[in-house]
Amino acid sequence: MLTLKFTNRNKGEEKAGMLKAVYYGAKEKAQSIFVDAIEFEKLYREAGQSSVINLEGEGKKFQVMIKDVSYEPIKYVPNHIDFYVVEKGVKIDAHIPFEFVGVSxxxxxxxxxxxxxxxxxxxxxxxxxxxxxxxxxxxALENLDSVIEVKDIKLPKGVELYKTEPDEIIASISKAEEEDLSAPVSGDISNIEVEEKGKKDEGESGDSE
Incomplete structure (x- = not known):
């Protein structure tokens, strides 16, 4: 398990090369701390937001998750981190990102x-x-009618769905038809991503005679 060192931080205190942070939990009072900026960015790239890490310092050691990362608006580098102290035997909910592999x-x-x-x-x-x-x-998307649903994903031992239905669609295939731009669009489509990777018409590859 990855480990990150911390030191306690007083209100309004700043330190060069250090990120402001806080840890807290169901049974742990919030404590303001500093963590090394470079070490945190290295750890965050490897662990992500859903992995558990060790947070050590001031004679204490916790298992924590990275609950939230705030960013500086112009340079877009981390400027504050929330660590949540986890309890053994207590389940929590989290959003786990998909890693899409293979070719349809x-x-x-x-x-x-x-x-x-x-x-x-x-x-x-x-x-x-x-x-x-x-x-x-x-x-798994072998033909134009294929879909991948939540129930098709193999979850690790001890992991269960939370507020998600097994038949919800993760990915599907849309036939490459000409769009009717006059047709109204309904529903929330903000999270839908369409990738056009179909075959080109043979006539597009050469000049007409």
Whole structure:
């Protein structure tokens, strides 16, 4: 398990090269701290937001999750971190990002469009059992009617769905048809991502005679 060192921080205190942070938990009073900025960024790239890490300092040691990261608006570098102290035997809910792998035959061969409807899964587990990501194999999308649903994802031991239905669609194939721009659009489509990777018409590759 990855480890990050901390020192206590007084109100209004600043230190060069250090990030302001706070740790707290259901049974742990909030404490303002400093962590090394470079060490945190290295750890965050490796652990992500759903992994459990050791937080050590001032004679104390906690298992924590990175609950929230605030960023400086112009340079967009971290300027404050919230660490949540986890309890052994207590389940928590978290959003785990999908890692899309493989190639869809429906896109490669039949000219379909890959539609990613979900990008993360809401699950519940003890903090130590939470994965950093969940793999979605796009090769399961073999034809234009194929879909990948939540129930198709193999969850690690101890991890369960949380406020998510098994038949919710993660990814599907859309037929590459000409859009009717006059048709009204309904529903929330802000999280839907469409990738156009179908075959090009043969006539597009050469000049007309």
């Amino acid at each position: 035959e429906a896109v490669k061969t039949f000219g379909g469009q890959l539609v990613k409807v979900m990008h993360e899964l809401h699950v519940e587990a003890e903090a130590v059992d939470l994965p950093s990501s969940l793999e979605v194999d796009l090769s």
